[in-house]
Amino acid sequence: MNSRKHKYTQIIKTEAKNLGFFACGISKARFLEEEAENLENWLKKGYNAEMQYMENHFEKRLNPKLLVPGAKSVISLLYPYYPQTLQKHKDAPVLSKYAYGEDYHFVLKDKMKKLMTAINEKIGEVNGRAFTDSAPVLDKKWAELSGTAWRGKHSGMLTKQGSFFFIGEIIIDLELQYDIPANNYCGTCTRCIDACPTQAITEPYKIDARKCISYLTVEFKGSLPEELKTKFKNRVFGCDICQDVCPHNRNPVIHNEQRFIPDPELLEMTKSEWHEITEDIFKKLFKKSAVKRTKFKGLKRNLDFIKQ
Ligand code: SF4
Ligand code: SF4
Numbered sequence: 001m002n003s004r005k006h007k008y009t010q011i012i013k014t015e016a017k018n019l020g021f022f023a024c025g026i027s028k029a030r031f032l033e034e035e036a037e038n039l040e041n042w043l044k045k046g047y048n049a050e051m052q053y054m055e056n057h058f059e060k061r062l063n064p065k066l067l068v069p070g071a072k073s074v075i076s077l078l079y080p081y082y083p084q085t086l087q088k089h090k091d092a093p094v095l096s097k098y099a100y101g102e103d104y105h106f107v108l109k110d111k112m113k114k115l116m117t118a119i120n121e122k123i124g125e126v127n128g129r130a131f132t133d134s135a136p137v138l139d140k141k142w143a144e145l146s147g148t149a150w151r152g153k154h155s156g157m158l159t160k161q162g163s164f165f166f167i168g169e170i171i172i173d174l175e176l177q178y179d180i181p182a183n184n185y186c187g188t189c190t191r192c193i194d195a196c197p198t199q200a201i202t203e204p205y206k207i208d209a210r211k212c213i214s215y216l217t218v219e220f221k222g223s224l225p226e227e228l229k230t231k232f233k234n235r236v237f238g239c240d241i242c243q244d245v246c247p248h249n250r251n252p253v254i255h256n257e258q259r260f261i262p263d264p265e266l267l268e269m270t271k272s273e274w275h276e277i278t279e280d281i282f283k284k285l286f287k288k289s290a291v292k293r294t295k296f297k298g299l300k301r302n303l304d305f306i307k308q
Pocket of ligand 1: 154195196197198199200201207211212213214215239240241242243
């Protein structure tokens with residue numbers, strides 16, 4: 001049985017690599033008892049801000065067996081997105097690197113579907129479901145348990161090859177060989193905490209979403225807080241500051257995904273072109289992008305807020 005588990009594990013890891021995932025780790029599917037208290041405290045403090053969905057499906061978030069009956073393993077997958085080319089004009093409103101190309105939800109879902117197909121072809125009929133930010137799964141915890149990444153003091157996940165990656169999981173009813181949890185290599189570093197312009201990292205590993213530019217520019221629907229007006233560092237969608245300063249991002253893995261390559265005009269846009277953007281240009285530039293989530297109105301709100 002052990003040799004079979006080993007064989008299946010190797011098949012999955014090889015297929016994942018072939019599909020472009022730069023890391024794949026596996027953990028035993030179980031109720032995440034140790035996370036229940038953390039999640040409850042975070043919600044009680046209101047740190048989820050308007051992300052009400054974080055309060056839903058409390059039990060499902062902690063128990064993969066409620067998402068996939070008979071679940072045995074959680075496969076964590078990291079897909080890189082650090083762009084080959086960055087925005088050209090230094091004074092142009094800054095777009096988070098994850099939002100340059102096609103919405104990662106679709107790209108990752110397609111990749112993971114292909115991985116599930118390969119599993120079914122090469123191993124046999126197994127039941128599994130793929131998730132990326134799309135269902136109540138504590139993806140960061142699973143990534144840590146699978147040895148693929150550790151939680152940085154900015155609360156995002158990182159590896160020695162940087163933090164510019166998306167996380168996906170496949171929960172599957174197949175026993176596999178389990179990896180050991182990742183070590184944390186933040187050490188005494190506090191660069192992300194020191195660099196955060198809004199002091200949203202209230203203590204190591206804790207983010208107050210109500211102050212986080214990434215949350216405010218992407219998910220938050222209301223008026224942006226006036227007291228943060230001078231602190232947005234020209235960010236129009238997302239932030240990246242705490243990642244850019246991280247020493248583990250000195251040589252990030254650069255993606256090789258056609259679907260993440262943006263409209264060439266996007267990277268060339270000047271400051272004034274950004275501020276004069278029309279709805280038609282918005283639709284063209286962000287046709288398949290995650291930026292669509294803010295709608296034109298949301299992007300304009302962000303642009304007006306950072307306009308000087
Ligand atoms: S994304 Fe930006 S605002 Fe949010 S914690 Fe990081 S540096 Fe601070
Ligand atoms: S900047 Fe330093 S403390 Fe923050 S995530 Fe990177 S290594 Fe960890």
